[in-house]
Amino acid sequence: MDVLGHTIEAYSSTESSPISDALALAGAKLVLRYLRRIVENGNDLAAREQMMFASVMAGLAFNNAGLGYTHALGHQLGGFYGQFHGYYEAILLPRVFAFNAVALQEEKILRLAAAMGVNAGSKPEAVEKICDATRKLSADVGIPAGLKKMGVQQHDFATLAQNALKDIAGLTNPRQGTVEDVMNILHDAM
Numbered sequence: 001m002d003v004l005g006h007t008i009e010a011y012s013s014t015e016s017s018p019i020s021d022a023l024a025l026a027g028a029k030l031v032l033r034y035l036r037r038i039v040e041n042g043n044d045l046a047a048r049e050q051m052m053f054a055s056v057m058a059g060l061a062f063n064n065a066g067l068g069y070t071h072a073l074g075h076q077l078g079g080f081y082g083q084f085h086g087y088y089e090a091i092l093l094p095r096v097f098a099f100n101a102v103a104l105q106e107e108k109i110l111r112l113a114a115a116m117g118v119n120a121g122s123k124p125e126a127v128e129k130i131c132d133a134t135r136k137l138s139a140d141v142g143i144p145a146g147l148k149k150m151g152v153q154q155h156d157f158a159t160l161a162q163n164a165l166k167d168i169a170g171l172t173n174p175r176q177g178t179v180e181d182v183m184n185i186l187h188d189a190m
């Protein structure tokens with residue numbers, strides 16, 4: 001799920017390019033196709049090989065284009081509560097993508113939807129279905145649906161949000177938010 005986060009964040013980034021986009025889309029496509037298979041059967045080497053390619057492509061994409069608020073926030077949560085980075089990413093990803101969607105072109109969102117195997121004819125439909133596909137994949141691989149189950153405490157929100165806005169990953173987020181915006185994302189992700 002962290003790999004999917006890397007692809008979607010690099011693709012949404014203010015520094016994305018046709019090169020990082022091609023890598024991000026190819027990576028996202030592989031995650032949707034192969035992650036379930038690996039979780040079902042860890043000995044499925046053909047699927048693991050494809051996930052390895054997905055991971056490297058996602059890494060190349062975000063090392064060039066940067067990341068966004070899913071990581072800016074995920075870094076804080078990992079530091080505060082010490083659970084798996086990928087779990088935080090999985091939970092935050094649809095919330096941050098929905099927040100960012102106003103800053104992304106329809107054509108770009110439709111291409112991401114297609115890469116993720118989602119059929120959509122308009123931007124709002126594509127955003128909703130990309131978020132649904134992310135939540136569904138996350139649930140299928142056994143990740144909790146919300147941050148509450150990960151031990152996240154509401155009284156930490158202000159500190160988490162303030163620190164997240166100082167995280168380097170947030171610099172390339174396509175929509176810059178206030179502390180309140182980031183706290184709302186956390187709320188939504190509980």
Ligand SMILES: [Fe+2]
Nearest residue numbers: 002005071089
């Ligand atoms: Fe990550």
